[in-house]
Amino acid sequence: MAEALVGRSDAPQGERSRAVRRVTWIALAALILVPWIESDKFVLHILSLIAIASIVAMGLQLLLGGSGQLSIGQAAFYGIGAYASALLTTKLGVTFPLALIGAGVAAALASLLMVPITRLTGPYLAVATLGFSILVYLVIKNEEWLTGGSYGFIGIPRADLFGHVLRDAMHSYYLCVGVAALVYAVFARIEGTRFGRAVNAVRQDADAAAASGLRVTLIKSQCFVIAAFVAGLAGSLYAHEVRYLAPNDFTFWKSIEILIMVVIGGVGSLPGAILGAAIVVGLPEILREIGDYRMLVFGAILMATMLFGEGGLAALFAAIGRRIGALWTRSVPSAAGNSSR
């Protein structure tokens, strides 16, 4: 599952997926235990933001690592989801779970506007998504009657589940991590299916895919809608976590941040999207000590990590994991002989 969307592994399938599944369960257990170990509200809040960011990043991973479409406009759907959820809960009194779904649906509907754009490729597609992102930002900024414009959207209620309001930082942490885990599971399921193969084929060679009868534009559009829906969900979670929205949260720059998450984590790696989100959201917090210089350092670190090449951090961790695994099997004598390179 480490390369869940893409299946780029070289190692024998069986033992890899077992190892990966083990790691995934361990990670999940760790995530569940975190609030019991670290109860600082601010830390939990940051972790919630990381979970939220990872949801958008995973959506972009489907687009970029899956179908090969470079979108630098995901912030638009993130924003649409956030404001939709805020409006649904404040103006229409909708309960949170429905608002969450509604946010996803709103973003997905908006992405239908982009369907004609999926014909474009490479930088042209990127620029078109960029344009869309800026347009949405402008609408958010200018239509004060709807969004509060630059004054912001205030008074967003906390998330509530089945009537129980999530006042505790721990509870909203579980909500965000839960949704993120669900999104991860959904995307991981795609591998080894007709849909997953089609998406990968479109990325690797769209013309050969068409020659085999695949409707390339349809598949690309489906990926767009799915990624948008997921970004909308994340937007809703964000709105009810932070409870205040401003247009500056959803500029083109946010779209770039989401892209950075995917690239740092490793294009094509689903866990990579989560790692990337952790870095992009978490690192500036860790660097807060440095004060004014923190974004400067962040930029430098970003450039440095680009030297790692193919696969980003996920590949790095996978390589480390393989080394550890090799050391482990070597230290455990086995009748079948030692593992060798």
Place this chain on the structure above:
Amino acid sequence: MSVATSGGSGVDRSDPAFRSAHAGDVLLQAKSVTRLFGGVRAVDGVDLAVRRGSVHGLIGPNGAGKTTLLNLIAGVFPLSAGALHFGARDITRHSTADRARGGIRRTFQNLRLFLEMTALENVAIGVHAETRCGFFDAVLRTPRQRREESGIRERAMQALMFVGLAGLAHARASTLAYGHRRLLEIARAIVAAPQLLLLDEPAAGLNATEAVHVTELISRLRGRGTTIILVEHHMDVVMSACDEITVLNYGRKLANGTPAAIQDDPAVIEAYLGRAVEHDHARA
């Protein structure tokens, strides 16, 4: 001409009964097909009639327009002039994917496999259009999806067995040797049992043994009733596998006929075959 005329199922294409059953039944008709690139007439007013169930060769010197014509039939780019008919349908304006779904499949001259996928997955793409399960089925793993998926893998395995690659089904395409990659391309193209198969230099870069294997594959496919258009430089493959050959030169049709007729045609000899004719005559 009697080399490799009997297909795997024992059909003898020189049998008059066979010929009359199929004669006149044109599967693919190209009328005055032209394609311009800037000022260059890559294909210039070519007429082509490919009979159902036959193996139709397209040969000519480099730059003659063979691959361009094949690409036009496959729908890679639009015609500058002329028309294409597939069976009863006018497919002139159809997209590549629509033609593929309609029963025209192809291989590529410079191999366009999905290198990050296994051989089996590559072939599975070939049946994508005949199956249905989408995103939600994939996520929920409905019984329908599971049934369909095992059906897909079954058919893909059969295609791999047909070309002789069954043992490498789970190998990544990027790890396959060149000769196996060629076979994989063919497997991907035939898994959906297309009516018309376009083979673009399937024997390019293959050694003699591998080329014979390809020729044998072509004959087995023909035995199954697949119509084939074959662009190829390997003269052994062309002369032994084809029922009919069209020769192109400078984008225009130079000659059309049986392999024997083509080999004797002075215009063709002059443009293209040269000494190879004497060589083949000595063997036949």
Place this chain on the structure above:
Amino acid sequence: MVIGFSQLIDLLIGGLAIGCVYSLVALGFAMIMRATSIIHFAQGEVMMLGSMCGLTSLWLLPALPLPLVLAVGMVSSGLIAVAMELAVYRTLRRRRVPIMNVITATVGMSILCINAARIIWGSEPLRFPELFATDAYAFAGVRISPQLFWIMVMGLALMGALQLFLKHTRTGIAMQAVAQDPETAQLIGANLTRMMAYTFAISGMMAGAAGVMLGSMFFAFFEMGFITGVKGFIAATLGGLGSIAGAMLGGILFGLIETFSAVFLSSAYKDGIGMILLIAILLVLPSGLVGLWQKRS
């Protein structure tokens, strides 16, 4: 809305002036994309740093004439761009990292530059002193702002000089060769490293000029490269990425459309008009305006 002839000329010159600014940034994008296939996200910051350096030179030497301010801006931007290339991008290319990584590195560079500028020059917008005559030129009964007029002239002159350089000098032709086919160009003796450095230097210089012009039209501040860089990139795409002439045309078109739509449509959505137009053009001509010329042949 009815406007007078004089107003029309005003808008036209204004649109052309800002269009020239966009063109200068856009052609930098186009040159770099042609030579390296990357989207240079830090191009806007190169422009911004040129503006800042030009302004700083005016602080130090208030009597500095306009051409020298422009020169300072151009030289500093050129040097900064070359430094970026030699220190970071070339290393990445040599390591053969995937293109997405190089593009992301340019984003990192952009973040670095923006924050460095904020630390050095602060976050307040900075006004340029008056560089142009304030009295409008009167010409055929029409009043033209000297600032806009001269910016337009300088922009067009720079672009013209660049075209001459690329087509008629050995270095320029060598640069074009390297952009089209690096391997063959090397075989005939072109020094790849030097040509890449020249590419970045020239695109940097153009951006620096744009920065000084833009700064004098409005003001300089640490984030000014961001939105202008985006517009330059859009203009380059409009013209067909990789085409320098297309980028120039795209920039001017973008400037004109932006200026006119700010007046005739909503000024709040002035940036948006360009986006809509861009998307519309791409849907019809997927490779930009260059596609229009190709369709005719």
